[in-house]
Amino acid sequence: MDRRLRRAPDAEWVLMYRLGLSRQRIAALVRAEPNTVGYHLVIARRQDLGLEAEHQAAAGAAPAPYPSPKDLARMKGIIAWVSAEGRIPEDRSGDRDERSMARWLSGRRHEAAAGTLDPAYRDGLAQVPGWQENRRESEDEARWHRRLDQLAAYREEGHDWPRHHDYDSVREHTLGVWIHTQRFKRRRGELDPAKVKLLDAAVPGWQTGRTRGRRPRR
Known part of the structure; x- marks a missing residue:
């Protein structure tokens, strides 16, 4: 190259x-x-x-219109694709064209969030329900809530806090890694306060964790 x-x-x-x-x-x-x-x-x-x-x-020329006819044609093509496929393009797709469409939509999401989305895009994309949602973020959020429910059920069964080391089952390991990550984020101030409240309500004592069976500190 x-x-x-x-x-x-x-x-x-x-x-x-x-x-x-x-x-x-x-x-x-x-x-x-x-x-x-x-x-x-x-x-x-x-x-x-x-x-x-x-x-x-x-260069002394009139500014090119934005969005240009090519830009608007691109949007119409994506709208047609969504209508035919029944879903939003994914940026992890194995298809290069689909990844390109996903990146284009991502750019429009950023503009919408910043309040700079052109009205032509706003009106056109209104035909695509959910286009402003970040699918990956939505899936991550849903997974977080599932893990919280699973941890609450695990504790209600009488188990101690799950371990991410020296675990007895895949289930314990999965939940142990998850709650360890939440504690780590909490200590660094990176955990959403709303999620802290949900954890406090569903699994009180989660920040302290296991107090018995710990290896003595040297």
């Missing part, structure tokens, strides 16, 4: 483009292939949504 492709986008090329130079002009000045320069500029435009407008303004 070309050395410059490994560190795209090239800051110097992006600056030239921002100042109004065309891809072909930049390629001629730096003695690179136009396609190579174009590759860097595609990445730069994805990272900086205002880059194209600055380039157009510096």
Whole structure:
């Protein structure tokens, strides 16, 4: 792979483009292939949504519309895909096109969260129920609540706190690793306060854990 492709986008090329130079002009000045320069500029435009407008303004042209007809066609294609498949594209899919659609939707989610989502996108994506939800986060949240229920049931059966070392069963190990992680996050201040309250209510004493059967400290 070309050395410059490994560190795209090239800051110097992006600056030239921002100042109004065309891809072909930049390629001629730096003695690179136009396609190579174009590759860097595609990445730069994805990272900086205002880059194209600055380039157009510096070049003396009218700013390109955003979303462009190509952008809107992309959205319509994704809406059609969701309608046909009955689900949201997944970023872990084995299909490259599906991963690309998932990344596109992720970008729109970030814009929606920041309050910068263009009305054209907002209105179009309204046809896709649940598009703003992060499926992975939703699955992680559901798994967390299942583990809490499982731990509460485990304790109600009369068991001591599950261990993540020297465990007696796969069930104990699974729950032991989970509650150990919650304690670790709590100590570091990384555990959601709402989850702390849920743990306190469902499994009182979870922060202290097992008090008998511990190996003596040296």
